[in-house]
Structures are given as structure tokens and as C-alpha cells.
Amino acid sequence: MRTSHSVLCAFALGVAASAASPVQAAGDEDLAAIRQEMKALRGDYESKIRELERRLKKAEARADKSDAATAHAAPQPAMADAQAVVQPVAEAAPPPPPAAPRAPASANAFNPAISVILNGSYAASEDDPGLARVPGFVLGDEAGLPDRGFSLGESELAITANVDPYFLANLIVSLGNDDSIAVEEANIQSTSLPWGFTAKVGRFFSGIGYLNEKHAHAWDFVDAPLPYRVMLGNQYGDDGIEVRWLAPTDFFLEFGAEWYRGDSFPAGNADDNGSGTIAAFVHSGGDIDDSSSFLAGLSFLHTKALDRDTGGDVFTGSDGLGIASLVYKWAPNGNATVTNLVVNGEYFFGHEDGTFNGVPVDYARTGFYVQGVYQFMPRWRFGVRYSEVETDAPPLLLVGSALDDMGHTPRSWSGMLEYDTSEFGRFRVEYTLDDADLQTNNEIIAAYTVSIGPHGAHRF
Amino acid sequence: MHKLFFATFVASVAFASSAHAELSVFACEPEWGALAGEIGGDKVSVYSATTGAQDPHQIQARPSLIAKARGADVAVCTGAELEIGWLPMIAQQSANPKLQPGQPGLFEASSFVQLLEVPTRLDRADGDVHAAGNPHIQTDPRNILIVAKPLSERFAELDPANAAIYAARYADFAKRWTAAMAKWTAEAASLKGTPIAVQHAGWVYMFNWLGLKQVVILEPKPSVPASSGYLAQVLETLGRQPAKMVIRAAYQDGRPSEFIAERAKIPAIVLPFTVGGTDEAKDLFSLYDDTIKRLKDAVKP
DSSP, X not given: OHHHHHHHHHHHXXXXXXXXXXXXXSOHHHHHHXXXXXXXXXXXXXXXXXXXXXXXXXXXXXXXXXXXXXXXXXXXXXXXXXXXXXXXXXXXXXXXXXXXXXXXXXXEXXXXXXXXXEEEEEEEXXXXXXXXXXXXXXXXXXXXXXXXXXXXXXXXXXXXXXXXXXXXXXXXXXXXXXXXXXXXXXXXXXXXXXXXXXXXXXXXXXXXXXXXXXXXXXXXXXXXXXXXXXXXXXXXXXXXXXXXXXXXXXSEEEEEEEEEOOOSTTSBSOHHHHOOEEXXXXXXXXXXXXXXXXXXXXXXXXXXXXXXXXTTEEEEEEEEEEEEEEEEEEOGGGOTTSOEEEEEEEEEEEEEEEEETTEEEXXXXXXXXXXXXXXXXXXXXXXXXXXXXXXXXXXXXXXXXXXXXXXXXXXXXXXXXXXXXXXXXXXXXXXXXXXXXXXOEEEEEEXXXXXXXXXXXXXX | XXXXXXXHHHHHHHHHHHHOOSEEEEESSHHHHHHHHHHHGGGEEEEESSOTTSOTTSOOOOHHHHHHHHTOXXXXXXXTTTTTTTHHHHHHHTTOGGGSTTSTTEEEGGGGBOOSOOOSSOOGGGOSOOTTOOOOGGGSHHHHHHHHHHHHHHHHHHOGGGXXXXXXHHHHHHHHHHHHHHHHHHHXXXXXXXXXXXXXXXXXXXXXXXXXXXXXXXXXXXXXXOOHHHHHHHHHHHHXXXXXXXXXXXXXXXXXXXXXXXXXXXXXXXXOOSTTSSSSOOSHHHHHHHHXXXXXXXXXX
């Protein structure tokens, strides 16, 4: 810095001197003084250059030496068969020098974190899944059984990043096996509201129940249990706003309220100026001891439908649904690495009234599922699930319609075996004794779920 | 009426939290909880999110942790992606703006230490690699001292009223710690060059500190469990380069170590890895006392 400064001075003086020379005004004394000053500057400048050259040479020599040293310290072993070589011996490195503080690593510098989930499955079933019904219930778009044979499940592309210090943005696009593209989630979430509040606006899955908020690929079983299938069309997600408040208590206590457009099953056609659905929930939980913890929830969802069409059946009216959920997780001393157990169950109680195909209706329905998944050794888990739904008998005019349960209680048993290659690779086989329809159906699904990209953090 | 009740409730809650004079510390691992206690004394209240019996890579974002994180003033964590599977979820669900990345309330110990084993390429085909380097810095007590200073400064920044106390407690800790390190180094001098097999690559900093020699790792790749074929290779390696013992952290599954120990006729040693990992490792000082004692006992003739 000083060097370049004096170069600039010398240059400026030179310009000044050449500008001054034709004027002849400057006396010989002045010229001599200027010459002397320039000479001194040049000398100063040259000595600085020499000093710099000397330091550069020294640095180069040092770099050469350390290169040679590293080459010596880490000889590259010739490995004929890399597979057969056990991890090489690590030489003791020199003691760690204190480092300059680094900024905490963010997911991917300024780029959003991008991750991809791929799902694929092979399904075989005794009865044609295209004709499968659940007597007494109408099914939303996504609530059908998986197609027979190989199919690509939903592939998900998730992009997320902080927008600024106040909120983050989250986009999840799902690519269906029929080449359709759907926006599964697109929302912004607050990160810095005070007093334990968080807010979310956009499209997202509702916080009701336990499974609803989790993405399908994070469920323990490949498919949704019966009550989710028939009462929520697998999952309730819609465009809306959510506010949560976490109470400042020693145990976990969270309240949430949501307000949605009302376009997704069991809602339909954005009744009421596009604000047809409201939901509220409370979650509470904590640790029972070192090994076990729980999360309980109570949720309500109220939706409205205007000419909601499901396979030709038209419903106009409202739907109220309550869900009581309980999740219990156990791992020896809280260390889930080797063995662990997850048990959860949810009880659904709902009520629909309005007109169904023009006939006034008012009926209650209930349902529940219970499941347990046990990791019996690292990488291996198995699970069992039972689910059941029930509805009131239909009015006489609707006997034989989709709302007629034909005196049958839809239920199903599932067993699941899972093998994980790592946290990112998951292979499952699920067998279901499906007694949802009048005729019992045997169904087997083999599925893989992999995720690539940044390591995601999971909900409890 | 309801509104009034709610307002009173919120006000009383706000008052209750502001009346708490002490700095509330959410420690991700027990060693940082213990260090926070050394630096903060009675000016901090410390909650440790994990115990020595738990694998810090694999913690669930449990409701209890979210509740504790809500009121925390500072989270003291390892960083370097050790907690990547759970801490971001806790920070998000706890709705605590202080713990968001970039805030002074998120203290990452590893960001003050020169990390070792920084991967030259990032590919999950190489197993559970940490992009920033090996995060298990607490196995070298010199790193504890390196982290103690910025931690005391961070406490002072967050709680300026007690800045002098944090500085004084740090100075006192540094003195006691330096003396203890001299003692440990002397005690462990005889261990220098001891060849050791490890179950998980979690000890590079300790090996570095004590000049131990890592002969073989019982995992083919980080956090990838060994197949029986791989364990056979490990035995073959141990045949050529015998080790004095095979070590593992208290939270790890003992079976791979026991399998190798039995066949290679060497002891399988459990080290505390962190405070609370063994009954003897009650605090930071006894953590290293016990570690060295266990290593020395293993090589006793």
C-alpha cells in the first residue's frame, strides 16, 4: 500500500515537472530540489521492490518445501483392488492450530437447498384396484388403491431457503406417474416472530392429526390408513394461512389455527368467497423417561362443499371432522440407533350434512387406525397396522349409492418389512389384507424411497 | 372478558420470562452443557438436549426438546452438520428467533476449531460424510480450551451485565484446564504410538492429541455398518498390524467391537466419549481422567 502510494507520488511529481518545464518560471534551485526529491523517491521505491522480491522468493521456497512434505506424509498407496482394501491407517497429524472463526455453514451458500425424493413401487392385487370402493364413503381424487404392476410413485422436488432474516420459502413440486406436475407445497414461513408465534401462508398440508402434516414418503407405511383415505382423501392440503403458538411451558404445548380456500377434498369449489375451510389443533407432549416420549393431539377441521363431484356423486353441504391422535416412541436410553419402537393411533369422528345427489343427508362417521413399527436391528424394521371406518346407514333414497355401507364395516390389516441402506435409502414390502370393499382383497406393494440432496431434519 | 384473561396471561408470561435473570442455555451435547456450566456458573441455567448414552447424529426432534428450546437464549452445539437431522427442526418448531442460523444465539463450537478429515469430495457413496470435517472435536481437550474463550465472549455479548463474571470464570477455567491437560499428557505419555482399532471414526482428535495410532476402522465407510465380509478383512488387517485394543463410544452398539475383540484376542474398550458416557465421567475433568484411565488399563501387561 505504501509502495503504490509513493509510486503515485512520483508519477504526479513527474507530471508536475514536465508541465512546469516549458514555462521556465521555476528557478534552477527549485529544479534541483525537485530532482533531489525524485532521486530520493526512486531510491526508496527500488529498495522496496528489492525487499518484496526477496520476500516472494522466500515464500516460494517455503511453499516448495511444504509441498514436498505433504507428498511425503501422504504417499498414495497403489491399490490393485479398491474393494478389498480396508481403510488406510491414519498417521497422527500435527496438533490442531486454533482456527479463525468460520461462519456457521448454511445449507448451500446462497442457493436454495434442493432435494429430490424418488418413489417407485410394484403392486399386485387380487381384485382390480381401479374398481375398488369403500362402501359408505365417497373417495377423493387421490384415495384410490395403487395401480397393478410397476409404477413410479410421486417424485418430489423440494426447494427451500431463507428469504431474509424474517421468513423462509418452501416449494415442493410433485411429479405424478402420469407425467402430471402438481404444486404440493408452496409457502412462506416466519422465522423470527416474537412470543412463540409462527405463521405460514401459501399452500401446505394442514397440521391436523399426526400423519397429515408429514409427507407421504415419511410415513412408516407405504399408503395411508383407511380413515385418512376416506375422510381426508389421504391428506388435507390446501391454499391458506396458518398461525401457531408455542406456549412458554416446560412441557410441549402448541396451539394452531388455519384458514383455507376450501378446494381440496372433503371441501370443494371454494365456497364462501374462497374461504371454505377452517381448522384448529392443539398438540402436547414430552418425555416419559429417558427411553420414551409421546405426542398427543386434538384437531378439528370444518369444510364446506359446493357441488363437490366425486365419481359422479355430487355433494353440497358441510363436513366436520375431529381427530384425536397419540404417538409413543421408545428407544433404550433414548438411543434409537439399534432398536426402537414407534406406536401411534388416531381416532376420527366426523359428521356430514347437506344434500347428496339432491337428497338431504345428515350422517355421522367414525374411524381409527393403530400401528406399531419396531426396529429390531440396525437397518431393519417391521410394522403392523389395523384400520377401520364406519358410517351411519343412508336415507332410503340413497340405498345402493356410494353412501350405503351395505351392512359392511370397511377394515384392513397391513404388515410391513423395511430395509434401509442408509438414512437416504429405504426399501419396503407391505402386505395388506384389504377388507374395505365387500369382497376381501389381497394386496402386496414393494416400494423404494430415496432422497438425494441436503440432509433433511424430520418431525417427531 | 376472555380478551382480558388472555392479555393478563400473555403479560404474566412475558414478565416471567424477563424476570429470569440467568442466561438459559440449550446444549446440544453434554460436553457443551458442562463447558457452559464452567463458564457461566450460577449465571446460566443449562439444559442438555442429549445424554452420553445417545448417538448425537440420530436424535429425534422430540416435543420436550422443542419446549426447552423455546425459552433458550443460546444453543451451544457442535455444528459441522452433527445435529443436521434434528436441530433445524427444533429451531423451526420452537419459534425462537434467537436460535436461527446467523444469530448470536446459535453457537457452533466446531466453527472455532481447525477440523480434521475434511472430505476432498462430497458424495454419499462415501457414507455419512460431514462436509465441514470430522465433528467429534471434544475428544481432544485442547479443543475444549479453544472453544471456551469464544463461548465466554458469546455469553458476555448476550448478557453484558455479567460480562466480567464470564471473563473471570473463563480465566479460572483456562488455568485449571491447562494444568489438567499437562497432567493428562504426562499420564498418557506411555500410550504414545499405541496401535488401536476403532469402531467409528470418532476419535481422530484424541489420536492426534495423544499420538495414538489408528490401525483400522470397523466401519467400511462412516456410519455404514460392517458386513461379516468386511469384519473378516478387518481381522486380516489386525493379523498383519496387531492393535492393542478396539475402542468405541458408550452409545455405540457393542457387537462389532466384541466380535473383533474376541477373535483378535484384544480387549474391547468403552470410552465415555462425552460427559455422562460412563458413570465416572461426571464432568469435563473426569471425562478425560476416565478416558485416559480406561486406555491405560487396556494396555496394562
